[in-house]
Amino acid sequence: MFSFKTFQTKLFVTYSIFLIIFTLIISIPMYYYLKNTTKKNILAGIQQSVAGISESLDIYANQYENITTQLYLKRDGSGSQVSVVQALQNLMLMENDAEVLNAYTLIDNNITLLSEINKNIYRINIFNEHGLFFSNQPYDKSVLDSLSEDADWLQEPQLADGAMVMEYASQDHWRADGDPVPVFSFLRRMKWNGVNIGYLEVQIRADDLIKPVKLTSIPSASLTLFNQTDVLYSNDANFKDNNISRLMEFNAIIPSAMNNGQQSIRHHGNTESLIFQRSQKTDYTIAYAVSENKLFASLLIFRNVTFAAVFLLISLSILVFYILSKTLTYPITKLRKVIDSVDLDDKKIKINNEFKMDEIELLNRSFRTMNERLQNSLEEIVQFRTMELQSQFEVLQAQINPHFLFNMLGVIAIFSEEEGGTKAADVCHKLASFLRYTVIQTNPITTLEQEMSFARDYLELMQTRYRHRLQFELVLPEEMKRISIPKLTLQPLVENSINHGFQHMDRGLVITIRGIVEGDRWYITILDNGSGIDPEQLKSLHEKMEMYERPIHVFPKKEQLTLGGMGIISTYARLKLYFKNRIAFRIGNNADYGTCISISGWIPDESDEHSQEESP
Template sequence: MLELKDDGTRTERTLHLPSREKEMKLKMKKESKKKHKYFNQLFFTYSAAFLLFLTLVFGIALGFIYREQYSRNVEIRGQLVSQIQSQLDSSLEGMDRIINGLLFSRSFMEIMADSGNTSSSPLYYNEVLNYFLTLDAPDLSTYRIIAFNDDTYYTLTKSDENPSFIENAVASYPWKEEILAAHGEKIILPVHADSFSSQGAFVYSVTRAITDGRKNYGIIEVQNEYGNIEQICSLENISGEVLLFSPDGGLIYPAEKSGEYEIYQTVSEKGSSEGSFIQNGTQISYATSDYSGWTVVLSCPVLSLVPFGVEAILLTIFVFFVLIVIVLILFRVLTRRLVAPLGDLNSALSEVSLDNLSLELPHRYNIEEIESINQSFQNMFRHLKNAINVSIQSRANEERASYLALQSQMNPHTIYNTISMIECVAYMNGDLEASELCIRFSRMLRYISDFTKDIYTVEDEVAHLNNYAFLIQKRYDGTMDIHVTADECLLGETLPKFTLQPLVENCVKHGFRSSVSHFVVRVTIQGTPEDWTIRITDNGSGFTEESLERIRKQLEKCEEDLANQNDIVNRKIGSLAISNIYIRCRILYRSGFRFSFGNNTDGPGAFVEIGIRRKEKDAK
C-alpha cells in the first residue's frame, strides 16, 4: 500500500493480513468452542434434571419403604404388646385356676371349715399339701400357695419357712378385710414383698376368700415371683421399653422407674383396649387386659423405630452413587449422539456462501427431523437464490432506466428547436395549417419525452390522444374520424402513460383498409360509483382468429412473468402495444384491473376495453 509522507514523497508500506488458512483455523476453533459449549450445556442440563428426578424418585422410594417398614414395625409392636398381655393373663389365670381347684374341692372346704380343731390340723396338713402339689403340677411354677385363717395355715413355697413368722404375717395380713368383703371374687394384689417370708421376695398374687356363700373360712393366696413379670416384659432384639400399669395407674414394671403416669393417663383417655399413638416424639403401643385390668405399654422413639443401620446407609449411598455414575455415562453418550447432527449442520452451514447456496447433511443418522431440516434449508436457499436474482435484476433495471432517462433528455432539445423554426417559417409564410401541425407534433414530443412526473391522469392521456388525432386525421383528410369522450369526473383518475394513443394507433394501423370508405374510431371513458372503463372501438376489418390467439398467448405469458417475478423490462413482447399496456396496468391496478378485446358483435370492427375498480385505485 502506498503512503504519502509529509515531504510529498511516497513510500510503500506492506499491510500484513492473516492468511486464509489462519482465518479458517480461527473460525473452526470458535465453532468448535461453540459446539463444545452447547454440548456441555446440554449435558449438564439433562444430567442435572435427571439427577434431580433420580434423587426425587430415590427419596420417594425411601420414604415409601420407611413408611411401610414403620407401619409394619408398629403392627409388630402391637402384636408384641398383645403377646405380653396374653402371657401375663395366662400367668394370672393359672394362679386363679389353682385357687378355683381348691375351692371346688369338697374335702378342702371341709378341712378349712374344721380348722378350729387344732388336734386334727397335723392330719390335714399332708392332705392339703397334696392338693397344692396336684393343682400346681407338673412344673410347680408358683412361688407360694397358702390357705389360712385365724386358727391355722397351709402353705407350699419355694422359700424357707418360719412358722412363727408366717403366723405373725397371717395375724397382720393387710388385705384381709378387702378380700373377705369380695365374697369369693378374685382380687389381684399389687406387686409387694412376700409377707409370709422373712426374705421379702417381690411377688404378685391372686387371692380369693374361702366361702360357701354363707360363711368365710379363710383366704387363699397364690403367689408368683416378680421375676416372672420381668421375664415376660423383657425385650430381645427390639428397641423400646415395656411399661406395665395396674388398673389404678400404678407402675408395676419396671419397679425402679416412676413418673410415667402421663402415658397411662393418655392411654386411659383413648377409651379402647388396644391401639397405638405418637406422643412427644415417641411411638406408643398399648393393650389393656379385660381379665386383670393391667395395661401393657411399649414405647419407642419414632426416629429409632426403623433403624436402618450404618451398613444399610452405606450400602444405600453406594448404590445411589453407582446409579449416578451410570446415568452420567449414559447421558454423556446420548448427548454426544444428539449434538453430532448439529455439529454436522454447523459445519455444512459454514460452507454456505453467495457462491455456494446449497446444504448437504450426512444421511447416516436416519433421523426424520434432520432430513426435514435439510429439506427446509434447501427450500430456503432456493427462495434466497430467487430473491437475490430478483434483487440483482431490479437493480440492473433501475440503473438501465436511469441511464435511458438521462439519455432521452438530451435528444429532444434539437428536435424541439428544429420544429419551432419550421413552425415560425410556416406561420410567417401564412401557412397556418402547417404551423398548427408543427405545434401539435411538438406537444406530442414533449409529452413523450416528459419524465418530470411519476403519475399521469386521464386528462393527460386525452390531451396527448387529441394531438395525435389531429395529425392522423389531417393525414387521412375526410376519410377518418377519431371521437374522444370522457366524463369530466374521471379526468383526474390515474392512468399509465401511453395507454390511449397506442391503442388508437393500433386501430389505425391494423383496422383501416382501403375497402372502408370512412374509418371511425371511438374512445369512450365513463364510470360508475364502483368502477370506470375505457372502451375503444372501430369499424375496421377487426381481429383475425390468428391475431386473437396470438394476443391471448402474449397476455398469458405476461401473467406468468408477473407471477414468477421474471424480467419484464427486457423481455421481448413483439410489436403488440396491448401486451405493454396490459403489464403496466396490471402492475398499477393489480387485481382491480380487467382487460378484454375482440370483434364487435353488432357490426364490423374490433374493440378493446379496460375496466378499473375505484376502491383498488383509492386504496393505492
C-alpha cells in the first residue's frame, strides 16, 4: 500500500515536487521568450514582405517616369531631331508616306529599346483615340477599334491632366481572349505644345509585384493598396463590397505621419494585425490585415508541443524518480523485513545487494556483525535460562521423591496390616519404577510412549490410595509413540486433575488421557469430570502463561517452577522452550463439569525426529 509515512514516498514526493517546480520555473519564462521572439520574427517577416512591395512599387514608378522622359527626348533621324512624342503628333498631321514610315519606325524602335532595357516590365503601350497603337506585346485589334475617350479606365488619366495614375485590372484589357493576366498599369496622358496627343501605359504583372506565396498563403488575410481617396487593389471580397467604410477605417487607424508600422484592430469580433508601408513615389499605402489567431497559428502548435514535451519530461522524470526511490529504499525495506525475522534460530541472514551499492554492502556487513553479536548474546541468555530451568526441574524432581514417599509409605503400611504382603509388594514395585523415572536425569527429553507409561504408573499408585473413587483411561496411537516431549509433562497435569478434581465432589473421579492424529498434527487431551478450576485461578493461569510468551530478556523476573499450583506453568514453560512456536497449549473448564487440557503439535518428519533426539 502506498503510504505517505514511508521514506520511499517522502523521497519520491519531495523530488517530484522539486522537479515540477524547477521545470516550470525554467520552461515558462523560456516559453514566453521563444513565443515573443517567434511572434516578432513573424511580424518582421510580414513587414519585410510589405516593405518589399512598397519598394518594388517605387522602382516601377521610377521606371515609368524614366520611360516618360525618354519619350520626350529628341532623337536624330534623317537629318532632323524628333522625339517619340513629336513623332506621334506628326503622325496625326503627316500625309507623306515616307515621313509616316519614318515616324512609325522611330516609335517602334524606341518601344523595343525601352522594353529591352526594362525587362521586368510586361507591356509598354503608346496609343490614342484615333487608332494609333504601338506596343511591345501582341494585342487584339477589335479592342483597339472599340476604344473611345469614354472608356472607364481612361477617365482617371484624363482628369489627372498629365500626372501619373495607377490602375489594376484582373486581366489585360488589350487581350480579349487567352489566359487572363492580372496587371497593374501606370498611365498618363501625353501632351505636345499643349495638345493631347495620346497615352503612355506601362503594365507590370500583378504577380511580379505581389508575391502570392508570402502574403496570401494565410486564409482570410487581406492585402490592400489604397490612398486617401481610392482603393487600387484588394484580395478581400468584403473589402470590395465595403471599400468606402474599410478605407475610412484604415485611414483613421494609420497615422498620417507614419510611413510604416503595425496596429491591432478589431474586425468582425476578431483581433487583426494591420501591417502597413507607404510608397514614397506613388503615395499609395500597402496594408496587410490578418487575424492574429491565424497569423500566430504556429505559436499555438508550438505551445501545444511545448506543453506536451514538458509534460512528457516531467512524467518520465517522475517515473525515473519513482524507480530510483524504490531502488534506494528497497535495501532498507529488506533490512526491516530481515530484522523482523530475527529470532533465536541459528541461521545466516544476509541482505541481497541487487543494485551493487557500496553503502548497502557496508550496511549489510554491519548488520551481519550485529546479528552475530545478538545471536551470541541470545544464545548466552537462552543457555543460562535453560540451565536455570534445568536446575529448577532437578529441584522439582527432588521434591517429588519425599512427597510420594510420604504418601506411598502410608499406603504400604495399610496394605501390610490389612491385606498382607502381596499387595504391599506390588505397590513397592510401582513406587520403585516411579522413583527411578524421576531420579534418572541423563536426558530431560523422552517419548510420548514413556511419558504415558509414567503417567499410568502414577495413576495406579494414586488409585491404591483413592481406590474406587479414582478411575482412568489412557489411549495412545502407534504413530504418536515416538514423538519426543520434555520429561514430566503429563504427570504434573494429571496431578493437577487429581488435586482440583476431588475438591467439593462426592462422586468418583475419571481421568482420560487420549492421543489422536488429525492430518499432520497430533493432539494429547487430559480430561476429568472433577470440580474444575476456579475462574479466578484459571484467569491467573492464563496471565502467567502469557508472561512466558514475552521476550526472553524478561525471563529472570518470572516465577520459579514449583510443584502444586505451578505444575501447569512449569509444564507449559518447558514445552515452549523445547518446541518454541510449534506447540499449542490450551487449558479450561468443560461446559458441564471438569477440566480439559490440550497439547498439540506438528507430526515431525525424519529430520525433525533426528534433531529432536539429539537436542539436550
